[in-house]
Amino acid sequence: MRHINVDQKKCKFDGICSAVCPMGIIELKDGATVPKLVARLEDLCITCGHCVAICPHGALSLDEMKVEDCPPLRADLALDSEQAEHFFRSRRSIRVYRDKVVEREKLARLIDMAHYAPTASNSQQVEWLVINSKGQLQDLAGMSVDMLRYLIKEGHPLAKAYKLERSVEAWEAGIDPVLRGAPVLVVAHAPKGYAMAQVDSGIALTFLDLAAPTVGLGACWAGFFMMAAAQWPPLQQALALPDGNACFGAMMIGYPKYDYHRLPQRKEAVISWRE
Ligand SMILES: Cc1cc2nc3c(=O)[nH]c(=O)nc-3n(C[C@H](O)[C@H](O)[C@H](O)COP(=O)(O)O)c2cc1C
Numbered sequence: 001m002r003h004i005n006v007d008q009k010k011c012k013f014d015g016i017c018s019a020v021c022p023m024g025i026i027e028l029k030d031g032a033t034v035p036k037l038v039a040r041l042e043d044l045c046i047t048c049g050h051c052v053a054i055c056p057h058g059a060l061s062l063d064e065m066k067v068e069d070c071p072p073l074r075a076d077l078a079l080d081s082e083q084a085e086h087f088f089r090s091r092r093s094i095r096v097y098r099d100k101v102v103e104r105e106k107l108a109r110l111i112d113m114a115h116y117a118p119t120a121s122n123s124q125q126v127e128w129l130v131i132n133s134k135g136q137l138q139d140l141a142g143m144s145v146d147m148l149r150y151l152i153k154e155g156h157p158l159a160k161a162y163k164l165e166r167s168v169e170a171w172e173a174g175i176d177p178v179l180r181g182a183p184v185l186v187v188a189h190a191p192k193g194y195a196m197a198q199v200d201s202g203i204a205l206t207f208l209d210l211a212a213p214t215v216g217l218g219a220c221w222a223g224f225f226m227m228a229a230a231q232w233p234p235l236q237q238a239l240a241l242p243d244g245n246a247c248f249g250a251m252m253i254g255y256p257k258y259d260y261h262r263l264p265q266r267k268e269a270v271i272s273w274r275e
Contacts, residue, residue: 002045003063006034010059017051017060026051035060046122089263091210094218095180097254102132102184106215107253111186114208120196126204126248129187129241137185141178143235144228145171158227167224178224182252185222187229189245201248208251218256225250 004017004026011034018026018035025041028034037045049065061067079087111128119126131137148168152159159165167177179185188205190197205221212219228235229247239247 002037002042002047004035004037004051005061005063006036007059007061008034010057011035012057012059014056016054016056020050020054022046022048022050048122086263087210090260091213092218092260093220094212094252094254094256095220096257097180097182097218097252098257100183100255102217102254104132106217107132107184107186109215110208110211110217110253113211113214114204117200117204117207119200119203123194123196123200125190125194125197126188126200127190127242127245129189129239131185131187132183134181134183137179137182138176140185140225140235140238141171141176143232143238144178144225146234147228147232148224150232178228179222179252180220182220182254184253185225186251186253187239187241187247188249189241189247191244192246193244197246197248205249205251208253212253216255217253220252222250222252 013028013034015028015035018028023041023044023046025038025044026035027038035051045062047062047064049062049070051060052062052065052067052070055067058067107130111130115124115126115128117126131140145168148159148164152164152168170177186205186208188201190201194200209219209221225235226247226249229239229250236247241247
C-alpha cells in the first residue's frame with residue numbers, strides 16, 4: 001500500500017499538495033492535520049511526484065520518492081521565451097554524420113534526459129533499444145529496403161507518394177536512404193497492448209531529438225525503418241524486441257558532419273480561435 005510521508009514540523013497545512021494531486025487522493029481535514037492519502041484510494045497514486053515537487057516546505061515524500069532525491073528547481077537554468085524559441089527552431093534533422101563512434105555514456109545521458117518525457121498516467125512503459133553497430137544497422141537498413149521493394153512491387157500508394165524507386169536506386173548505388181549511414185539507432189518500444197504506446201514513444205523520442213545537440217550529437221527520425229519495423233516480419237525478427245513489445249519509433253543518432261547557420265522558416269501555424 002502506498003504512503004505519503006509528511007514531516008509534521010515542516011508541513012504548514014496549506015493544502016497545496018492536495019490541490020495539485022492529479023488523482024485527488026490527498027486529503028487535508030480542516031487544515032489542522034497533516035495531509036494523508038484517502039483511505040482505500042491509496043493505490044490510485046500514480047507516483048507522479050507532484051505532491052513532493054510542489055510543497056514549498058519540502059515536507060512531503062513518497063515511499064518511492066524521497067524529497068531529498070528530488071533536486072530543487074534552479075531559476076538560473078530556466079530558459080526565457082527567446083532562448084526557448086531559439087532552442088526549438090535551431091533543432092534540425094541530421095542526415096550526414098561524421099565517421100566517429102558515439103560513446104555509450106553519451107547515449108545513456110541522452111536517454112536519461114529523454115526518459116523525463118511525460119507518459120499517460122505516468123505509466124513510464126517506454127523502453128529503449130540502442131543499436132550502436134554500423135554492421136547491424138547496415139543489415140537493418142537492407143531489410144527496410146526489401147520492404148520498400150515489396151511496396152513498389154505491390155503498387156502500394158506509398159510507393160508513388162514517396163517515389164520509393166529513388167530510394168531503392170540510391171541503396172543499390174551504395175547510399176543508405178533509410179538510416180543514412182548513422183552510427184547509432186535508438187528504438188523506442190513498448191507493450192503492444194498499451195493504448196498510449198505510440199504517443200508516449202513519440203514524445204520520448206522528441207525529447208531525445210531535442211536533447212541530442214546539447215551533447216554535441218545530431219538525430220533524425222527513421223521513418224522508413226519505423227514503417228518496416230511495424231509490418232516487415234524479417235526486420236521484426238531481427239530486432240527481437242522483448243515478447244509482447246513493438247517498435248513505436250526510432251531515431252538515428254551520430255555526430256553531425258556539418259553545422260547549420262540559419263533558422264529555416266515554417267508555414268504559418270493554422271489556428272482557429274474560439275473565445
Ligand atoms: C515521423 C517522422 C518521420 C521521419 N522520417 C524521416 C526519414 O525516414 N528520413 C529522413 O531523412 N527524415 C525523416 N524525418 C525528418 C523530417 O523530414 C524533418 O523533420 C522535416 O523535413 C523538417 O526538418 P527539421 O527536422 O530539420 O526541422 C521524419 C520526421 C518525422 C517527424
